[in-house]
Amino acid sequence: MTAIAELVAALAPEKVLTDPDVTDTYSRDQTFVEPGRPLAVVLAHSRDDVVAVMRWATAHRVPVVPRGAGTGLAGGATAVEGCVVLALHKMAAVRELSPDDEIAVVEPGVITADLDRAAREHGLMYAPDPSSYEISTIGGNLATNAGGLRCVKYGVTRDSALGLEVVLADGRVIDTGRRTVKGVTGYDLTGLFVGSEGTLGVITAATVRLRRAPSVSPATIGAEFASLRDAAAAVSAIIAAGCQPSLLEMLDRTTLKAIDDWRNIGLADSTRAMLIAQSDAADGAAVSARMAELCTANGASFVAVSSSARETEELIGIRRMAYRAQERLGKCLVEDVCVPRSALPYMIEKIEAIAAGHGVLISTVAHAGDGNLHPVFIFDRALAEPPAAVWTAADEVFREALGMGGTLTGEHGVGLLKRRWLSLETGPVTEELHHGIKQVFDPLGILNPGKAI
Amino acid sequence: MTAIAELVAALAPEKVLTDPDVTDTYSRDQTFVEPGRPLAVVLAHSRDDVVAVMRWATAHRVPVVPRGAGTGLAGGATAVEGCVVLALHKMAAVRELSPDDEIAVVEPGVITADLDRAAREHGLMYAPDPSSYEISTIGGNLATNAGGLRCVKYGVTRDSALGLEVVLADGRVIDTGRRTVKGVTGYDLTGLFVGSEGTLGVITAATVRLRRAPSVSPATIGAEFASLRDAAAAVSAIIAAGCQPSLLEMLDRTTLKAIDDWRNIGLADSTRAMLIAQSDAADGAAVSARMAELCTANGASFVAVSSSARETEELIGIRRMAYRAQERLGKCLVEDVCVPRSALPYMIEKIEAIAAGHGVLISTVAHAGDGNLHPVFIFDRALAEPPAAVWTAADEVFREALGMGGTLTGEHGVGLLKRRWLSLETGPVTEELHHGIKQVFDPLGILNPGKAI
Known part of the structure; x- marks a missing residue:
């Protein structure tokens, strides 16, 4: 039996897609990055499906790329050659919504705005609201620690995540965190998984905090x-x-x-x-x-x-x-630097100077209250990838932000696109620790390889 | 040259205390736990002192127990036999306080209430306020992810920690996090160190978020x-x-x-x-x-x-x-379970029933808005340790809290006292991950051995 036949046997034929025209659509996020060709796309319907995929992937040493709605802006869900894309959008149940405890237990495929609407029926809200919240999923939001417009007051996705159900690389399942707003038993694995871009485990449920709606x-x-x-x-x-x-x-x-x-x-x-x-x-x-x-x-x-x-x-x-207006101007490289709030005017002026200096069109939107800027580098639609001038300008933007005590990415994640600059922010010792942690959770390196760290 | 002579040479004689009467006072926290005898107590005055201690400890395989003000309630700072107690209370500088960015950069020995007062001079506040905040330090608060009274509105210590300067077990130094309120570059090491009770590294500075004072x-x-x-x-x-x-x-x-x-x-x-x-x-x-x-x-x-x-x-x-009133009644075992808010009345009734059932005096205070209860088990002052009935009652309280979806510890940490029950909450797979992470950061196992995990 081939590896794929084994996978089909472990799941069900309709959950394993191998037609290249179909798998290609599951191989891309919102970036221009050309994906590798997946062996298959799995449409997971349950935690047990995810367990089956990870056991199979461990047995066959096949890379797995977890995927929510594919709205990412950093290439985090881009398929790698020979991988299985593990699509989680069909795991979309709100397992529980407790007004008394102000929490919900949700599967990763729940659309963010849908959870917010469900909460509002009880006078509550789910605060994190990335711009994509009508189409992005909780799972993707957790993977990138998504921010949004309201986070200036209510914090980022991490601040609403109390606990997770996670399938590990070898198919074992753990529960992290708890149903309470406080708790310090053991290391903060919830925080470690949030923002790890699918490189440490596959989130199959999350206990999230709801807040009183205004x-x-x-x-x-x-x-x-x-x-x-x-x-x-x-x-x-x-x-x-x-x-x-x-x-x-x-x-x-x-x-x-x-x-x-x-x-x-x-x-x-x-x-x-x-x-x-x-x-x-x-x-x-x-x-x-x-x-x-x-x-x-x-x-x-x-x-x-x-x-x-x-x-x-x-x-x-x-x-x-x-964002849609920007896309009318050409292809977009959407960046995501964040600087201390007091540095906002300097950063904006630097971006303007860098744009002028390199003859690059940059259109900037900022979550100004957080110092989080989205300079969007716009380039010729005929080009497959940004021209050299765009990368040079982006490189200068990143270095300026880091020089001000800021970060490469406030809320989109590192994905593939920012890995080149990662070591500028983290340094070699921290990189060594990142890789040590990765090794603990994913010793075979099959979870979203080449991303995030 | 003996190991201690080498330590003295690397620091300065007045920073290395070896008189047993003196070292004993640095060997205990607020619990009744009988400590091991330390080789020495180091009074660190700077990050470089901490680096020197960790290099020396790595070279000599000597356990190091980091210590703030010793106000802990779980035995986290209790000396272990043959260790060096690394006292950080003299590193008490507020390195920076930026009203524009609403952040401060502080050393671990800063008293929590002092930071709050410094912030209030600028119309800001430092929100976390454990009951001990007039005597406990930021470093200790970070080590246990301390809560407090205000955290029902403003969150726990983790929610105010943006970045850390950490000396690793081998003396290398890293900076985690950033000066911005958002950021997702790499794994969340800040969150991993917060609440890790000195088992992964020694925090020598923290960039903390301030908030607008009411x-x-x-x-x-x-x-x-x-x-x-x-x-x-x-x-x-x-x-x-x-x-x-x-x-x-x-x-x-x-x-x-x-x-x-x-x-x-x-x-x-x-x-x-x-x-x-x-x-x-x-x-x-x-x-x-x-x-x-x-x-x-x-x-x-x-x-x-x-x-x-x-x-x-x-x-x-x-x-x-x-707490002082409770101490008048006898020796205190202060517990710290946290349950989903809706379970609060049931938990309180269970505690009363358990107290009656075992003839144990339990005095309970709760951060009720968070579901975080402090049942204080009061026992005969003449006893060195709690009698069996107290441990039996505590065991029942822990199991009830866990059964309600709660946690062993909301804000005090696991330390030594709750390690017996740790696996009830975390389970074997998570324990394996905890130990894997510990191994990455502290391969020789010299940082606060026997605590937290």
């Missing part, structure tokens, strides 16, 4: 600035005033222009940056008014304060349109 | 109940109503009686439990009034609402007196 509709403002530095100063002022925004986003002119060309948002010629801020506090209207004042005091040329849910939708819609 | 004085209530179940129901109601208390503590009658006997707080005969709740929100007075209503609606016999800072101090003072 009792009022969030109050939102949009502020336009003739200078990026002024917009950044307004961000600092909003944070320093203790406004605790539930969302604080910045868009640069290139991004705004792309949105305006597509959907006509009435962009003024003088506008170089826009801030969108929201408060979901009980006194959110007053807080938003205060944020508007702070924008004006820091030079905003125009401030819109939403007075209805529809106007809030419109303002947030501008932010949510950004 | 702009108003917190509003506080104290509510007395004739039934533990009613008090627990009030806790659930307060959480479910979205009050987001910044503190939500429960004391049982045994504890209240001990406090009353000591300081006369006017305890009514009918009072079986007391809740103390606080809101530090901008509308805290209204929130506290709402919490008071919910207590009354759930059967509180008396509710005090503080109308001044002095009254708040008095209410919080009752909670802060608890």
Whole structure:
């Protein structure tokens, strides 16, 4: 019996896809990276399916690439040659939702926004909301420790993960963490798996923390600035005033222009940056008014304060349109540096200077309250990969961010695309520890090889 | 040259203490555990001192027990025979405090409350506040992932740790994490070191997150109940109503009686439990009034609402007196189980039943909002260790908590005292992973051997 025949026997024929046209669609994420050809794609329906795959993969030394919805931006779910892609999107049950304990137990294929909606039926919410949250899965969010817009107030995915059910490389199953908000028994394996990009185990369920949903509709403002530095100063002022925004986003002119060309948002010629801020506090209207004042005091040329849910939708819609507007300009290399908040204006100016210096189009959106910037490097759609100038510019952006005490990646992960720069941030001793940990969990090196570390 | 002479030569004579009377005082924490005799105590003044100790310890295969203020409640800092106790309390510099980035970089010997006070000069606070925060150190808090009263709103120590400087077992130094609130480059080593009780490395500095301090004085209530179940129901109601208390503590009658006997707080005969709740929100007075209503609606016999800072101090003072009042009753085994919040009333009733069943005096205080209970087992002062009945009762408490989806330890750590029960919570596969990780970081097994895992 061939290895694949054994796999089919261990699962069921309809769960093992081998038609190259079909497997190719499961081999890519949102990046331009050309994948290797998988032996097969497995559609896991249960934890037992995952156990069967990992036992088989261990027996045959076959690499396994776990996959959620394929919305990743760093190549983390890109198939490697001769692997099995382990697709988890069909494991999409909310196993439990406990309003009393404010937790849910979910399978990895649950769409993030669906969990949030399920929680809201009980007056709760699932806070992490990556921009992809209507199409990305909890499993993918956990694998990359995804952030989002609300994390300026509620933290990243790690901050909502209490415990995990994980299938190890050899098919054994462990439960990490607990159903409580506190607990310090043993090493923090939950934290170790979150953000490990499928290189240490396959998450088959997660116990996540829900939070009380805000009792009022969030109050939102949009502020336009003739200078990026002024917009950044307004961000600092909003944070320093203790406004605790539930969302604080910045868009640069290139991004705004792309949105305006597509959907006509009435962009003024003088506008170089826009801030969108929201408060979901009980006194959110007053807080938003205060944020508007702070924008004006820091030079905003125009401030819109939403007075209805529809106007809030419109303002947030501008932010949510950004990536699709950028994609209309060409192929996109989406980057994800994060710097200390005070370094935000310098980082933005550096990005502009780097773009100009290399003749590269960079369109930047920032989770400004977190210092997390997404400079999107746009290049010719006819090219398979970014040209040298883009990589040179990206290299300079990474080095600047690290020089400011920042990081290569705030929320997207290292995947394949940032591995070249990893050692700049971590250094050789930490790399040795990473590889030591990898060896403990995956001694054969079959879990998502070549990614993350 | 003897090993100790080499250590003295690598440091300075005044940093190496060998007088047994002196070293004995550095060999104990707050537990009754009889320590081993250390070869020496090193008073580290700098990271380089720590590097020198670890290089020497690696060369001579000498166990090293890192130590903060010795306020631990699980035996984590208890000396082992023939070790060097590495005392870090003299490394107490706040290296940096950046209001703009809302972070501080601190050495491990900084007293937790001192950091909080330093932050408050800038309108910020350091949120984690274990009951020992006036005497415990940041390093100890990190080692045990300490909680506290405010963590019901602001999270545990891990949630405030952004990055660490760590000296490894062989004396090499790494920096984990970053100065930003987000970041996913590589595995989460910061999370791995936090709560690892000195078994993976020695933390010599931490970059911690500060938060905006509340702009108003917190509003506080104290509510007395004739039934533990009613008090627990009030806790659930307060959480479910979205009050987001910044503190939500429960004391049982045994504890209240001990406090009353000591300081006369006017305890009514009918009072079986007391809740103390606080809101530090901008509308805290209204929130506290709402919490008071919910207590009354759930059967509180008396509710005090503080109308001044002095009254708040008095209410919080009752909670802060608890441990010293318990110590007046006898020797204390302080336990630390945590259960899902909805299980709180059942757990409290189980504890009462177990106490009655074994004729053991148990005095319980709970961080009720987190489901984290501290049943304190009180035994005869003449005994060196708890009698068998106490251990039997404790064993039952642990098993009940685990059966409810809880944990052995919410915030104190495993140390020496809870190792017997560790495998009940973690299971053999996770234990194997723990030991694999330990082997990566400390292949000679010299870092705090016999603790935590």
